[in-house]
Amino acid sequence: MIRLFLYHYSMKKVVVFSGAGMSAESGIQTFRDSDGLWEQHRVEDVATPEAWRTDPDLVTKFYNERRKRILESVPNAAHREISELEKLADVHIVTQNIDDLHERAGSSNVLHLHGNIRFAKSSGPNQEREYFEIDGWELTHNDLCPDGHRLRPHVVWFGEAVPAYEDAAEVLSKADILIVIGTSLQVHPAAGLIHYASMATHKYIIDPNANNLSVSNDFIKIAGGASEGIDQVMREIQKIVS
Numbered sequence: 001m002i003r004l005f006l007y008h009y010s011m012k013k014v015v016v017f018s019g020a021g022m023s024a025e026s027g028i029q030t031f032r033d034s035d036g037l038w039e040q041h042r043v044e045d046v047a048t049p050e051a052w053r054t055d056p057d058l059v060t061k062f063y064n065e066r067r068k069r070i071l072e073s074v075p076n077a078a079h080r081e082i083s084e085l086e087k088l089a090d091v092h093i094v095t096q097n098i099d100d101l102h103e104r105a106g107s108s109n110v111l112h113l114h115g116n117i118r119f120a121k122s123s124g125p126n127q128e129r130e131y132f133e134i135d136g137w138e139l140t141h142n143d144l145c146p147d148g149h150r151l152r153p154h155v156v157w158f159g160e161a162v163p164a165y166e167d168a169a170e171v172l173s174k175a176d177i178l179i180v181i182g183t184s185l186q187v188h189p190a191a192g193l194i195h196y197a198s199m200a201t202h203k204y205i206i207d208p209n210a211n212n213l214s215v216s217n218d219f220i221k222i223a224g225g226a227s228e229g230i231d232q233v234m235r236e237i238q239k240i241v242s
């Protein structure tokens with residue numbers, strides 16, 4: 001028992017900070033690429049508290065479609081490689097994604113900064129108290145919380161607080177190695193989290209657009225898709241942790 005405990009503590013802490021590009025190879029659309037979700041939907045219509053007040057059915061339909069797509073998708077090679085890394089390192093994932101593909105690939109420590117679409121919560125004033133797992137892909141206007149309010153997706157909308165932010169900052173601040181993958185770093189406060197990784201001796205950013213992303217000079221930029229990039233980073237990490 002003691003030996004196991006010491007072994008865990010001697011492992012390097014690898015923190016993966018993922019965004020929509022992480023799941024692109026699983027067939028899930030990103031937000032800001034040319035074929036991205038925000039090219040087809042106005043954020044104001046579907047992803048804000050005002051949108052919910054104005055047209056909760058439209059918002060529910062938007063997230064039902066997202067949930068259906070996610071349930072039909074499977075983890076890709078990059079999700080699986082990150083999960084495998086747990087054999088060598090103490091791996092923590094902070095994801096902006098509302099899909100559960102990291103978990104389905106087998107990763108143990110996943111913190112969802114922007115919520116998890118498989119869950120719902122009350123749309124009333126006490127919405128942070130309880131989350132309910134949605135059975136299947138569809139949430140309807142008949143789905144009510146025990147407090148009597150309609151259930152809404154457990155996702156963070158624009159203009160809302162990010163309750164998991166402090167926990168995420170704590171995770172990032174302890175990273176020995178940071179891997180940022182598939183995020184345009186355009187949404188705040190999420191994007192600011194990478195600045196907490198000041199202890200990290202190795203920082204990587206994997207993205208087809210990596211060379212245009214604004215990160216500090218200590219990041220190694222890997223311009224490529226998630227699975228190709230992770231393959232390269234894994235080879236380097238194996239040398240660092242062995």
Ligand code: OAD
Pocket residue numbers: 018019020021022024025030031032033036047096097114156157158181182183184185186187206207208209224225226227
């Ligand atoms: P974005 O759509 O802004 O950025 C996706 C990133 O993934 C871009 O930098 C792409 O270049 C990259 N990408 C595309 N294909 C890729 C691939 N195959 N492999 C790796 N990377 C690839 O998505 P996010 O940065 O995640 O928030 O967006 C952040 C937040 O904005 C989301 O969590 C969501 C959204 O609005 C909320 O809804 C609150």
